[in-house]
Amino acid sequence: MKDKILLTHGSGGKLSHELITRSIVSTLGNPILNKLDDSAVFELNGRLAFTTDSYTVSPIFFPGGDIGKLAVCGTVNDLAMTGAKPRYLSLSFIIEEGFLSSDLQKIIGSIQKAAAEAEVQIVTGDTKVVDKGSADKLFINTSGVGTIPDGVNISGANARPGDKIIVSGETGNHGIAIFCQREGINLHVPIDSDCAPLNQLVSEMLAVSTNIHCLRDPTRGGLATTLNEFAQQSQAGIRIYEETVPINKTVLAACELLGFDPLYMANEGKLVAVVAADDAEKILAEIRQNQYGTDAAIIGEVIAEHPQRVVMKTRLGSSRIVDMPVGELLPRIC
């Protein structure tokens, strides 16, 4: 493999085939992918989840992960948030001419590792190379298909007054990790992205309760955006308590210094669950057993008042509206 990716690697010709077979299929191969037909073919039955995301994160390598790990975890999580068991992923690269082949190899290695942990297979793909200056290094799209178990019915529209709201851990770590890496800020205690596949956690939650109403991973726009989406989709009000929201001390300090609100910072390995009040403690206990849920907490509840609005009781006892963000906090966070 040459040192740099050339336009020819995207031509569909000999070098394309070499790149695909030597670099991609050799690391990610499985009987479905190896056929190299125009589409992957497999058998599935029942209710399916289908999702897509393009990843444009900058920088592409960051503490706690890289664009490859992010592309697998992000799409796995979007599937898991419907209660689905993620099964098959597609993988599409847009590469800028001149990108280092060794960096591509590292990223393919991360994809393999994340896919193995999440127990998903990469079954179909595409590689495009664009001329220098027409893209910034590397963009990845992953789409995914999963199977939804019988009896599971999870949607952002299912929150009901009385339900409890659980967050699976500290909020804002991914956003701060990316920002500090991009801007060359060295925190006293370095913060890693929380980038992780949450499908195992979701299946453990579903095993202890059938009363999980909404699930979402608070990525772009953070916890505040996810809660607002639930409030709008469900036509319900949401109240949270500032003192219960888990935030890493260094993240909090960095946010204060930089003028960010941690409620709006992106996460890539957290989920927000809206669950029946009776099952909330049981589900919380189960989440805390999982390696990605040790800091989980109940942070509030769904209420009948002020539908479509999210309100936070502050540490001082006052109330503050937590609105959808209007402006751009951090571009290219995912």
Added chain:
Amino acid sequence: MKDKILLTHGSGGKLSHELITRSIVSTLGNPILNKLDDSAVFELNGRLAFTTDSYTVSPIFFPGGDIGKLAVCGTVNDLAMTGAKPRYLSLSFIIEEGFLSSDLQKIIGSIQKAAAEAEVQIVTGDTKVVDKGSADKLFINTSGVGTIPDGVNISGANARPGDKIIVSGETGNHGIAIFCQREGINLHVPIDSDCAPLNQLVSEMLAVSTNIHCLRDPTRGGLATTLNEFAQQSQAGIRIYEETVPINKTVLAACELLGFDPLYMANEGKLVAVVAADDAEKILAEIRQNQYGTDAAIIGEVIAEHPQRVVMKTRLGSSRIVDMPVGELLPRIC
């Protein structure tokens, strides 16, 4: 909607939601997409086809289509080439900051039109905005899911000696259309891209014969690349006859002038079929009934000699090896 796309349109916040609901969902909406959950949910059973493609074509508007129409047709065709009935598509935009909102609206209109013709639904999506200079205008990823009818078994590995090779029409039109548009070349007779959804054509072919062994749309790398892929995947030889390959006169003249070989020029609305010899005439007649197959022709056969090689009998009676392309003919053709 503002005149230009801003970074904020990709933030996940208010402007993102506005862009998604006002521009995208209003045009492409359906009960599955309208839920706006992290994943689309639908029921499907049996053998499924799953494929992905990122589209980076430049220019994004060209005679006969635009990047939106291409993104739908390309993915629909990849599904159809397994014999699948395309059902659901995902749609993911990477937009350069400053891109005209009116151009995005035009492209979403083309997507709607192409999806309606192909009878597929856009059920899930994603929108990312990157800073000016980090992408060239607009890239689109579409992934797709389709259902494969019982008894259909189509793969590039299924070509057998004795099979006939059919191409559904003139080769190279898309490549020449893009090249001339990009370089500002005015041909005496303008050439349009052949960009079209071929799923209806494939289902008509499957209705008249169960002996269709391979199907592929000869996009990047053209007819020559597709035939080489069949030869390699099937470990068989392929012989074609130059005089039988349908090529538009203007495309041929342009290729001679520009130094291109039409066998290597991209198509976006053509298919190559490898079929049992006994059914070849019947299938050919059926293809010619379809609006996208009027110029279809039998161009050669699969042979036991020179496995993995494609050879062309020229008009002069000599033989010429038709190899995989090594270099890049035309970057960003799709």
